[in-house]
Amino acid sequence: MIDKRCEAAAAAVADVRDGATIMIGGFGEAGSPIELIHALIDAGPRNLTVVSNNTGSGRVGLAALIARGQVRKMICSYPRSANSMVFPELHRRGEIELELVPQGTLAERIRCGGAGIPAFYTATAVGTVLAEGKESRRFEGSEYVMERGLRADFSLVKADRADRYGNLVYRRTARNFGPIMCTAAETTIVQVREMTEVGAIDPECVVTPGVFVDRIVVVPEPQQESVLVKEGRVYP
């Protein structure tokens, strides 16, 4: 019987090796799989390349992973925000690499990585520094740059509910990068608020079909990044 549930976050991320590429869902704290990230901090792999829209805030979650020196390179669209000090500081010191990608291009690169498309063209960033060094090409008189599909060894994603097949539904704007990151990794690990019986999710409303999911960890009451930051919490 197919059952993708893992007993604990620690077990779910235990095989992440040094040098791995990891996609981490979330737009700010919405959709950020904070318990999976903390498990990754505990597991300790280093030299990671992380693909995530932001770089976390405070000293918990993604920011804590970066603060621990486990991340060699960030691929993201918006590496700073109100409470984001860790990444900027390390980046200024030259201790972490940044590949800055426009948000829509980042989303499409991930989708293409998951869909078996090695490269595509987009008008986004044409004529800007972010297109420098990239191949460009004209179609019907307009200029486009070529962008490459992006894949990862692991994706860490937060969803709302799952069944044992791995079918997922999300909650509001916490959906963001989750569904596409699920498609683009060799191994997709998802934390959900609850497991439901098979059949409880309307097949018309499944957002991520189970084929894209490998492991599920149940975190009934996930921590909220902004609350932890406000409390000045530091992980671990």
Add this chain to the structure above:
Amino acid sequence: MIDKRCEAAAAAVADVRDGATIMIGGFGEAGSPIELIHALIDAGPRNLTVVSNNTGSGRVGLAALIARGQVRKMICSYPRSANSMVFPELHRRGEIELELVPQGTLAERIRCGGAGIPAFYTATAVGTVLAEGKESRRFEGSEYVMERGLRADFSLVKADRADRYGNLVYRRTARNFGPIMCTAAETTIVQVREMTEVGAIDPECVVTPGVFVDRIVVVPEPQQESVLVKEGRVYP
């Protein structure tokens, strides 16, 4: 107040001009917007390019549109089936052009057309006659062909329910090409079984957000192509 509902199918398709490119949803009869197609036959534009997975069956719906000589060219993946005589006959006589596209490539070309992506690379069809004359390129040691995004002047799509904003849900495997075709046309015309109040569709379950829809026609009891074919019906 936004209200995308049209009173009748005839009014919804009245501005389709000779020479237009039209995407028509459906996989076989499932999702085929038969009432919109019949309205298009009545409206009479000729020299159309039609993008649709199949070519219809019997002498109703898409097959009837082709039989009336309104279609110059079909772009599809599977132009024949058990009850499909019209297209094969016209094609053998040299009276209709065919651009044969693998089904997944067809789907992706439509999606890219809707997403502002002029071209992409795929491994599908590499080394086959369907890649002949197409640009190819290697990425990480594997060969891919370049395919172009596909757009249309109009899309004719069948969905199950809509609200006045044009938010759509579909029914079972009648969803198929509908959601992507809605994104890839200048004007998207949708026939639905029923209108619902705004808010009646769960925002987590909207399949086509209203931004992709221009006109809605309500057809409470759509005809079923296979039944019409069995009865030997001919449209008009």
Add this chain to the structure above:
Amino acid sequence: MKGWSREEMAQRVAADIPDGAYVNLGIGIPELVAQFVPRDREFIFQTENGLLGMGPSPPAGAEDPELINAGKKAVTAIPGAAYFHHADSFTMIRGGHIDVCVLGAMQISARGDLANWSTGEADAIPAVGGAMDLVAGVKRILVMTEHTTKTGEPKIVAECTYPLTGRGVVDRVYTNLAVLDVTEEGVAVRELAPGVSFEEVRAKTGAPLLPMAQESAR
């Protein structure tokens, strides 16, 4: 008071947006536009983090950290809203399905180049978000900004000196002093704020202005 307040600028922008438009509002001042939708019109607000049908801020205490806008502030969803993932969201944006985007600016060039994401300083952490996607894909790009910087430098310039967000993308600029169009011929003043003269606008603009057409002076 001379010139327009931010609220008046927002009102002026909103007045130019047609009924039924799909609108994306940039972070910051552009967010004010949502407060000035004319009574007889309906706009649908898209936020690129996955919501079409964004409503106003919730009352204090009713914020949901999983219902936010692109500026990561708590928002609401109107009846008839839809949630979707990031690739679908940028299908809307890149694919030309959003009618209007209102953005802030650091500089706008005479040819409609926009710089609004980076100072280009060596130690600055660059962060682009969805700005480049929006200017490349949305049908009409409106810029809402003070006419000059805090130190009085023109923001409308012959050539941008900051890194570009996009080339030739700006359609119209709303400042505290005037409404200006980027046209094939150059920058044209369409409307002056109360008490503001064409000469004042010209003096505070770093690019040549086309002579003001008679009918648009008022």
Add this chain to the structure above:
Amino acid sequence: MKGWSREEMAQRVAADIPDGAYVNLGIGIPELVAQFVPRDREFIFQTENGLLGMGPSPPAGAEDPELINAGKKAVTAIPGAAYFHHADSFTMIRGGHIDVCVLGAMQISARGDLANWSTGEADAIPAVGGAMDLVAGVKRILVMTEHTTKTGEPKIVAECTYPLTGRGVVDRVYTNLAVLDVTEEGVAVRELAPGVSFEEVRAKTGAPLLPMAQESAR
């Protein structure tokens, strides 16, 4: 009876598919595989027209014309199924998320080229459907076919003469006479059907066969 019946072939294919596999079955003979899922395994069937978790045919009278498979036959959906659109469906296929695809064949070459979509005759209407996407994207391609054509010609050949569906894509072939692997070294017989000799398979195969390994003869 000599050789395997279609049902026995389907059973043989099913026995090779691991528990929990995501499987796409081609139109025709491959559809039989769904009837022979081993009792202790669970396969999830995908049909490229937008359903993951395809179940068996419905009872007569309960067919829904909007719930069909890629062959346009009425099917059912299991609890835990999901519907999706065509681009998402081929994300699964092209993106390498489907584990196994079972297809019919007109010809298979010694290097694993597959021809199964067109005779290439001038007056034939070519129709490819999803076949080229499936062979390009699915992890493991199994072919299920009679060993020879109706007129006795070999289907496993040195070079395909029909237009190809894909180059070097076939992993294993199940015929009424044998199970054969396409390997780097050539075509290898893995198993012979009851009453069938290696010599008979060799005689009916249009490509050289590797000598049969001792351990796989039974």
